[in-house]
Amino acid sequence: MNERLFKARVLENTPASPGYMLISLECLEDIKRPIPGQFFMIRLCSGNDPLLRRAFSLHAWIGKNRFQILYRIKGIGTKILSEIQKGQTIDVLGPLGNGFPKRKAERHVLVAGGIGIAPLIGLAETMDEKDKLSFFMGFRTKTEAICLDRVNKMAASVSVATEDGSLGQKGTVIDILNKNLNNIKSTIIYACGPRNMLKRVSDVALRHAIDAYLSMEEYMACGLGSCLGCVIRTTQGYKRVCKEGPIFDHREIVW
């Protein structure tokens, strides 16, 4: 455990696409470099409403004590976050959770649904063998498609699907995954996105008998393993997303 409670200065907080924001933070004290897949809990007000911290994955580490979070404006908490100005300081707890495992493989397949792209960018950036990297991304529509440039620069192959067909293939990320996942010897999947998408990624992985690591989400209060609020069902009983997760071997999850 190496989490810390620290203040971070906002270096930048700008729209990434309509409804999505990218915030760059500089920690005001030294923190351990987080592993991709780990997350931070951010406090949104010094008052009592909204009360709880919000969880955000590491998006990218951008040098000593500096990192980025990519987030979607969903409700009140992320709205407040989106209004925080450059130069202000915020209260952060982290890094938390286990992070993605470092594995060797012939092919690394990264599957992102919507804002699920956030931690996968950080993961891709720390991978040594970029030529073995395939990215599958699904969005609702073209305007929501984020991180395309970065992904294009990083990955050996990139496939995009949109629900309305305004960009890439029309359909879901699972559709394009199914179509393209032929050559699967020694393939590992890393996925982040809505629960339903993750379940279908798990189905794909099961069918091909390959490994898949999923970044799971559940409502959280503490992020530290103490409240037992964030559990999900696994083959070994309830596990805490904030402590035993958020990255789980897909075979563990009881859907």
Place this chain on the structure above:
Amino acid sequence: MNERLFKARVLENTPASPGYMLISLECLEDIKRPIPGQFFMIRLCSGNDPLLRRAFSLHAWIGKNRFQILYRIKGIGTKILSEIQKGQTIDVLGPLGNGFPKRKAERHVLVAGGIGIAPLIGLAETMDEKDKLSFFMGFRTKTEAICLDRVNKMAASVSVATEDGSLGQKGTVIDILNKNLNNIKSTIIYACGPRNMLKRVSDVALRHAIDAYLSMEEYMACGLGSCLGCVIRTTQGYKRVCKEGPIFDHREIVW
């Protein structure tokens, strides 16, 4: 009743002295010009905490639909108000309450304790006979003394007291009032300040058998006369500060 619920744009929100701020507002719709002594209820957040509006007297009317409030940073609500930036809009209800009566007299004596100066400036500015105006002001210390320039320009005579003697007489505003209130034929007092000060103003007025109008404060929820939260004891039973007040004839108050 002519109160309205309206949005106002912040033209300026700057320190007047340490711990005191002056905010200038422009109403985004037409409001009735408020009478000095009337007040506004300002909402401080679009969320639920702090929940209730805060009451602030009209400080000065600065042209069509523009007015100022002078306030002391006291707790959480005024702290939030002090952080509102130029250009933002806030949610305002008012003008509320009765305001000071317009009376003729040989001498108008304005007595302010601390932030109590706020509504008295507006009152002085609307008075026709500035040469009949005497200002008595009390502060804790020199750095807190506000509005001196404006008062000096407006009033025929100005007396200042500070508790620590760092400016003017050492003592309270009541001390200097007592010393200087000799020539009292046809004098009217208008006072605003802490309850204890107002009581002593009332004692002075009783002793000299002159009229005094006091701006009273009580915790408020609605400002509209509906919650019955803001009552004070008067000779005719409880009266609502927000509706029958905030300005009361000192003889009415049961201390």
Place this chain on the structure above:
Amino acid sequence: MVRVEVDIGRLHLKNPVITASGTFGYGEEYSDLVDLNRLGAIVAKGISLKPMDGNPPPRICETPCGMLNSIGLQNVGIDVFIKEKLPFLRRYDTRIIANILGNTIEEYVELAMRLDDVVDAIELNISCPNVQGGGIAFGRDLRMTEELIFSVRKAAKKTLITKLSPNVSDIGEFAKVSEASGSDALSLINTVMAMSIDIKTRRPRLFSVMGGLSGPAIRPIAVRMVWEASRVVRIPVIGMGGIMKAEDAIEFLLAGATAIAVGTANFVNPRATIEVIEGIEEFMEKGKIDNIKDLIGGLIC
């Protein structure tokens, strides 16, 4: 157009949005800011036989996402209410509900009898935490609740609403007893007994030491109680407690409330009632819900 009328006993409301007693004065306080014709009903400030002074100040204070009050039922008394307040309210196209409080069953009965012909419904306040005797003394005792409702029921023909206290172990029991004794509907919740202390002066923030907690802070408690109560009775429930916006109102409807009342929100946003009405209609239109009855009790669980 979506259909938003609801029935509370024999009382027909054009929409389910009501003002909570004590938070909307006698209506006139809001008439410059709110078109009273648009409200489902107005519940007036609680009335007693004789005018009441109420408690000494301070009577209110703020708490996290809520407020305490100990008004102590200051009110003009039934005579002035009927002579001066009602005629004003009667000019509007909305239903008028009187909220009444007595010290004895006889007082409640007399109040109800005198109001029976002049208002559209009577709400029995047996849950006021801010008066000695009467009020909550009834609302925390099942047998007294029963006797009181039974007596008032015999004396008045208009729709009879019993306003329950949340300061009990089992709201369901009180709901059932109220129904069995002849109540046509339930209102819940009244404020939760609470207290706050100024640590500088070491004194209670309210003169009366304890007061009633209202506002968003209590909403989850209120939703729970509305759900618990509405499941055990067949009479309609009017839900309230921390409703600030249409979303909150819909939460109560789903939990089983047939109508809802807006209370503390009127202080924070005088136009809250109107925004709630408009917001409910908008939600129904977007969700293609034609009739509000499809929302009421619509919780899936």
Place this chain on the structure above:
Amino acid sequence: MVRVEVDIGRLHLKNPVITASGTFGYGEEYSDLVDLNRLGAIVAKGISLKPMDGNPPPRICETPCGMLNSIGLQNVGIDVFIKEKLPFLRRYDTRIIANILGNTIEEYVELAMRLDDVVDAIELNISCPNVQGGGIAFGRDLRMTEELIFSVRKAAKKTLITKLSPNVSDIGEFAKVSEASGSDALSLINTVMAMSIDIKTRRPRLFSVMGGLSGPAIRPIAVRMVWEASRVVRIPVIGMGGIMKAEDAIEFLLAGATAIAVGTANFVNPRATIEVIEGIEEFMEKGKIDNIKDLIGGLIC
């Protein structure tokens, strides 16, 4: 230096700041962020005889100035607690209080007997709103409360604390019965039963429909109950419910609490306990209050 020690029965605490059960795990979860040696005591997550799975997710949700939880007492069971969790806690210079929950009196007694030698005090959780049977079933019934405490009292010698439920009509009655049956101290309040609905899905936000409300929203209710309870008993009261800062803790002390517990605040600010301790000391120094006993019950009214 100000004196901040307090006694809870025969339990001596170096300061009055305790962690509330279920909000500080087994201590180890916070050991990187908080110097556990500085705490007055740690109350561990509620323990049962057998390990418990708890309720299905979602188990928590946010409400205005508060949160709901329906953890359902997921815990490692007494064996693992004693073998794995206690040894870690014992390395610190702080008092360890076990919070226990059973389905029957016999279970409570067995838990208490087994813990009697290894912890510093036992807190009887008779107020958990999140488990079927046991818990709140005891805490809402005076006779059962009495019997339970009496039985556990006979079985255990350590300081016995009874944790009361706020979901009752009259907290004073439960306080008195607890004292009379042999409880050395009271803890209050546990969470308030509440509920929240997602209007889009029409489902409860918690899998278990109802949950317990905690956080600043309930503070005024908790302060009231601490005041009511501490006035009718002579045993010390541990106050809790929405304490976020030292000022809040002092409010409880003035209301009559001898010690206080920090709960939900640990989630929001992991260092809350330490800030509360430091803040109380600072307040005392500024106010020239030498001994914390001068604050306890210091409400003027």
